[in-house]
Amino acid sequence: MKKNSLGIIGGGQLGMFLCQAAKKENLRTIVFSTTENFSAKNFCDSYFISDFNDNTKIDKFIDSADFFTIETENIPKNFLKKIEKKKKLFPNSNIIEISQNRLKEKKFLNSIENIKTVNFKSLKNFDDLLKSFYLFNHKAILKTCEMGYDGKGQFRLSRENIGQFKNLNLQNYILEELVNFKKEISVIVCRSQKDIVTYPPVENIHKDSILRETIFPADISQNVKKNAISIAKRIANELDLEGILAIEMFLMKDNTVLVNELAPRPHNSGHWTMDFCKISQFDNLVYSIFYGNTRKPNPFKECRMVNVIGKDYSKKNNYQKKYNFYDYFKDEIKELRKMAHYTFTD
Ligand code: AMP
Numbered sequence: 461m462k463k464n465s466l467g468i469i470g471g472g473q474l475g476m477f478l479c480q481a482a483k484k485e486n487l488r489t490i491v492f493s494t495t496e497n498f499s500a501k502n503f504c505d506s507y508f509i510s511d512f513n514d515n516t517k518i519d520k521f522i523d524s525a526d527f528f529t530i531e532t533e534n535i536p537k538n539f540l541k542k543i544e545k546k547k548k549l550f551p552n553s554n555i556i557e558i559s560q561n562r563l564k565e566k567k568f569l570n571s572i573e574n575i576k577t578v579n580f581k582s583l584k585n586f587d588d589l590l591k592s593f594y595l596f597n598h599k600a601i602l603k604t605c606e607m608g609y610d611g612k613g614q615f616r617l618s619r620e621n622i623g624q625f626k627n628l629n630l631q632n633y634i635l636e637e638l639v640n641f642k643k644e645i646s647v648i649v650c651r652s653q654k655d656i657v658t659y660p661p662v663e664n665i666h667k668d669s670i671l672r673e674t675i676f677p678a679d680i681s682q683n684v685k686k687n688a689i690s691i692a693k694r695i696a697n698e699l700d701l702e703g704i705l706a707i708e709m710f711l712m713k714d715n716t717v718l719v720n721e722l723a724p725r726p727h728n729s730g731h732w733t734m735d736f737c738k739i740s741q742f743d744n745l746v747y748s749i750f751y752g753n754t755r756k757p758n759p760f761k762e763c764r765m766v767n768v769i770g771k772d773y774s775k776k777n778n779y780q781k782k783y784n785f786y787d788y789f790k791d792e793i794k795e796l797r798k799m800a801h802y803t804f805t806d
Pocket of ligand 1: 578608636637638639641644666669670708720721
């Protein structure tokens, strides 16, 4: 029988947009959500609300769909492995596990020829932290290896605040050198067994470690553009990716590119592709899963995407009138929570 259903772990806005893309192809979507109210609830065909410990619900979810994908990388490994015993997961659990853990991710990235990240140190204790902080000239960020996102689990260190971390179990942290980059850019790559496509580099503006704005195209030289795309393709090939992967990068003052992070799923910096590309990041993920191929994105207009964060959501009516506005239907406004986004062109 033709495979026609997609299980999505996570029901946030990324899951919601993915459900919409799947619907265009007449596919069924089944969402696994750990929260009662979630963005994708009214867009999927069915859902399971459960925590990650309920094996009965997990088994039912796995039986309910043909193929599986994720909208967040923070999913317990045994859940991912359980899926792979019976069904195909896009991307595979090895790729998700690498991106779940900053230390694993950095080691993997630096193992690829001519790909580099910022300098970093894994830590065992406070003494290691002090030594590494000194080594990085007192300019460093302490980051949890797992479960950090949108700046959560990250601490910029200074001589004044470093003492606070004395009693922390530092084994699950890394220290990164704080770099003075020129710009932040990202590239989204989608790959199947047959082919590979990339979305052109975009420029990302962060505030308080959270993405505020994405600009397409990134204002970078042709050489930097080529290099960023080549880095993205080499990472995807090295991982033997089937599915989608976003690669966040720092463009340094000397035009070298450092890889910051991998996200093995659709990405916030790719939301503009829904309005200004022939084929969006969500469409391409669906194609790579169900048809085993990818399609050229064909971006057609310069544009910007702006995240609506926290209380800014109260200006919703205004945004709706002026821009392509996307509501995430969150149950509650929280500080630094991504509530919606909009795109526009000048
Ligand atoms: P991350 O969660 O690691 O992507 O970090 C969130 C944001 O914090 C990044 O997009 C940067 O704006 C900033 N940041 C993270 N790591 C560094 C670093 N080593 N040096 C300078 N800025 C950083």
